[in-house]
Amino acid sequence: MTAVMSPAALDEPFAEPADKTEAFRDELFAAGLLVPTGVDGLYLRSEAFESIVRGIDGRVTREAAQDEPSASYHFPLVVPAQLLEDSDYVRSFPNLVSLLDGYVGGTEGMPAFLEAVDHGRWNKELAPTGLGLNAAACHPLYPTLRGSCLAPGGVLVELVGQVFRREPSVDPARLQVFRQHEVVFVGEAEAARAHRDLWVERGLAIHRALGLDVEAVIANDPFFGRTGRMLAANQRDEALKLELVAPIVSPEGPTAISSANCHLDHFGKTFEITCADGSVAHSACVGFGLERITLALLFKHGLDSRTWPASVRAELWP
Amino acid sequence: MTAVMSPAALDEPFAEPADKTEAFRDELFAAGLLVPTGVDGLYLRSEAFESIVRGIDGRVTREAAQDEPSASYHFPLVVPAQLLEDSDYVRSFPNLVSLLDGYVGGTEGMPAFLEAVDHGRWNKELAPTGLGLNAAACHPLYPTLRGSCLAPGGVLVELVGQVFRREPSVDPARLQVFRQHEVVFVGEAEAARAHRDLWVERGLAIHRALGLDVEAVIANDPFFGRTGRMLAANQRDEALKLELVAPIVSPEGPTAISSANCHLDHFGKTFEITCADGSVAHSACVGFGLERITLALLFKHGLDSRTWPASVRAELWP
Numbered sequence: 001m002t003a004v005m006s007p008a009a010l011d012e013p014f015a016e017p018a019d020k021t022e023a024f025r026d027e028l029f030a031a032g033l034l035v036p037t038g039v040d041g042l043y044l045r046s047e048a049f050e051s052i053v054r055g056i057d058g059r060v061t062r063e064a065a066q067d068e069p070s071a072s073y074h075f076p077l078v079v080p081a082q083l084l085e086d087s088d089y090v091r092s093f094p095n096l097v098s099l100l101d102g103y104v105g106g107t108e109g110m111p112a113f114l115e116a117v118d119h120g121r122w123n124k125e126l127a128p129t130g131l132g133l134n135a136a137a138c139h140p141l142y143p144t145l146r147g148s149c150l151a152p153g154g155v156l157v158e159l160v161g162q163v164f165r166r167e168p169s170v171d172p173a174r175l176q177v178f179r180q181h182e183v184v185f186v187g188e189a190e191a192a193r194a195h196r197d198l199w200v201e202r203g204l205a206i207h208r209a210l211g212l213d214v215e216a217v218i219a220n221d222p223f224f225g226r227t228g229r230m231l232a233a234n235q236r237d238e239a240l241k242l243e244l245v246a247p248i249v250s251p252e253g254p255t256a257i258s259s260a261n262c263h264l265d266h267f268g269k270t271f272e273i274t275c276a277d278g279s280v281a282h283s284a285c286v287g288f289g290l291e292r293i294t295l296a297l298l299f300k301h302g303l304d305s306r307t308w309p310a311s312v313r314a315e316l317w318p
Numbered sequence: 319m320t321a322v323m324s325p326a327a328l329d330e331p332f333a334e335p336a337d338k339t340e341a342f343r344d345e346l347f348a349a350g351l352l353v354p355t356g357v358d359g360l361y362l363r364s365e366a367f368e369s370i371v372r373g374i375d376g377r378v379t380r381e382a383a384q385d386e387p388s389a390s391y392h393f394p395l396v397v398p399a400q401l402l403e404d405s406d407y408v409r410s411f412p413n414l415v416s417l418l419d420g421y422v423g424g425t426e427g428m429p430a431f432l433e434a435v436d437h438g439r440w441n442k443e444l445a446p447t448g449l450g451l452n453a454a455a456c457h458p459l460y461p462t463l464r465g466s467c468l469a470p471g472g473v474l475v476e477l478v479g480q481v482f483r484r485e486p487s488v489d490p491a492r493l494q495v496f497r498q499h500e501v502v503f504v505g506e507a508e509a510a511r512a513h514r515d516l517w518v519e520r521g522l523a524i525h526r527a528l529g530l531d532v533e534a535v536i537a538n539d540p541f542f543g544r545t546g547r548m549l550a551a552n553q554r555d556e557a558l559k560l561e562l563v564a565p566i567v568s569p570e571g572p573t574a575i576s577s578a579n580c581h582l583d584h585f586g587k588t589f590e591i592t593c594a595d596g597s598v599a600h601s602a603c604v605g606f607g608l609e610r611i612t613l614a615l616l617f618k619h620g621l622d623s624r625t626w627p628a629s630v631r632a633e634l635w636p
Contacts, residue, residue: 032389035391035462036462037393037397037398037401037458037461038398038400038461039398039448039449042394042396042397042398042449043393044391044392044393044458044462045391045392045393046389046390046391046392047389047390047391047392047476049392050390050392071350071364071365072364072365072368073353073362073363073364073365074362074363074364074365074367074368075355075361075362075363076360076395076480076493076494076495077394077395077396077480077495078360078395078451078482078494078495079355079360080355080356080357080360082356083355090440090441091435094421094431094435094440095421095431096420096421097420097421098418098419098420098447098449099418099419099420099441099444100416100417100418100419100451101416101417101418101419101446102414102415102416102417102484103412103413103414103415103484113412113413114542114543114544117409117412117542117543118543118544122408122412123408123417123446126417128419128441129416129484130357131357131360131416131494133396133418140355140362143355143356144353144354144362158365162394162395162480164396166420166421166447175394176394176396176449177394177395177396224432224435225432225435225436226432226436
């Protein structure tokens, strides 16, 4: 597998957007594919947009089906806040997470809350609910395997769901809420790495059949703070995560639309998952960014999917 | 249309769940249809569960298609917090809403935030982001029509998305995050009421063709506080909202699985939407509760959808 360094643009969480980026978003608005909500990175999506998302989703499902995954899970955007801690996501990207406040007073707190509502200060009375927004599609899987000893050959699971990253931007490819379709392996160390490598090749083939100019690059995630710099160096030096990048509008270079990631024994250790031979389980995932792939297709083939090449349409809507 | 009063159970936001309810949830867990996350009302869903959801979703789309909706929108769970205020949802149900905290300090606040991260108190540094979780599927529509004058005959729009209600419960029908498929009319007053009435009949027919013992009852929502009691009385006396109820497991009576609601000119006034004749627009919506209908079907026909009556399967998967 050939891999070059990730473009510098991916390192810049607060990079200023270019006019060209905003102009592409305006085109998407004008075509009715996205509808503004008044908040950058948060849009209503048209049925035309969604039908492309469903096409990509189905294509990934067909690819994964040949290996007969043991389960396929769909999940809500909301997760126990503890999952953001357990997955270590908050240690790496605390600037992107969101925690939920709500009314947690129960019946006995009601009179005081009623009073606050009557005086229009209900929002001051909210408190942490113990809930947060999910940050990566594979995270909800690991707690379901907590403490388990896997059969030889591990488990292969598909997951589809929304994730949240707080990074408002006029770049339509930088959404605050988006969907990932992941295929995750948990089991023996070598099998985990093989899963990652297999899906880099499959991912490249899937994207290329959709007419996208995609290549695999070593990821260089904008990890946060002191610990983050060490994690970033490790990710880069060990080539743990590869991103599949393709041109969307950004003048800073191609955008990551999918990725494939070796977690080593990180989740296995945290959630005490062991292999049949007693070793700590390793894991690896491939994640397809459904909105980003949709945007890359709209950028490449034009805003009206009815005019796209027949070969691309056949891949999406067989 | 015949309508009887809503069962008292729907008035009880903090009603204690019965053992039977929890037993049904355990059956859903054992069958792998739902997977626990450690939080009541928040579950992973299996592909078998999702395929039923998709079947219902498609059935509603086919029903709506005969009237050629002008748009069909899908939206993320996250919305501008202002929408919860503008829609008046927080005035009626402040106990169910959720607002999002996150890092909002920008580049200049980074050094202090980095310090907090290093000392493990990052979560104390989060602040309101101006975002919240959506509470009803039709709410994101109205701001897109703000200030507009509608063509004669108004607009008909489909909306599909996740909504959040903070009411943790062991009753599997009381989810904290669930999906609604809505068909919304905005336009002339009589046309809005006719839309509501048409969809009560259509909703009854759709649910009955799925083998559900459904009936329409006048809703009696558990509005909150002093203002809430007035709103509740108004909703009841004017029969503004009808719920389609069917038995799921609750021993307290049938559960609302869909509803049809006249908003009068509430959203038209708030968002300054006018009709061609200059009058303030009225609106009405029908909402199909995708997870609740799925659970009603599982309760009625059994946990293995492959064994369901052929007529039901044909409705879902034609």
